[in-house]
Amino acid sequence: MARQTRPLAEHYGDLVRVSLMEARPAGLQTRQLVSATRLTKSQVARGVRHLRDVGAAEHLTPIIWRRRDGYMFSEDPADWIEYEKKQFQQILSRLTRMITGRSTRTWPATPTTSGPSSPPPSSLASARRWPSSPGSPTSNSLTSP
Structure with missing residues (x-):
């Protein structure tokens, strides 16, 4: 079952579709779509999502994205x-x-704040845990050791 479309998303999708059809077979980068449709970046993204939803539901040519070519119908x-x-x-x-x-993020090699109250990065990971349940002995694990 497809998501219920909103009138604005449908309008943005139509503008994006027309711009991509005019640029065919080449694709358009996001900034080119913003310029061609006179929409904001978020409105273009909303239009692309609408095109993907409608295209999948109605078995139309899918819209793809490549770093080199941008958005395009292939x-x-x-x-x-x-x-x-x-x-x-x-x-x-x-x-x-x-x-x-x-994760792709890592702790800095040295702590950003100095002093006795800031634990080293290795102990930060163990000190930040979700409490298991309200009455359990480990439910107070968010406090400093």
Whole structure:
């Protein structure tokens, strides 16, 4: 079941679709879409989401994005498969990092504030845990050790 569309999202999607059809077979970067449609960056993103939702629901030519070409309609199924594989890899990487606890951000080598009250970065990770339940002995784990 497709999401219920809003009139503005549909309007933004139409403007983005017309701009991409005029640029076909080449694609348009986000800033070019902003310039061509006279919409804001967030409105262009909303229009692209609408095009993806409608295209998937009605089995239309999907809109893909490449770093080199930007947003585009491609008739080649190999492009669709490549795009979907990259999207899948991105989601899989996010889930893997979330499950394993790894993130792309790391603690600085030295603490930014000095003094006896600031624990070293290695103990910060162990001090910040969610309480397990209101009455459990570990429910007070957010306080400093």
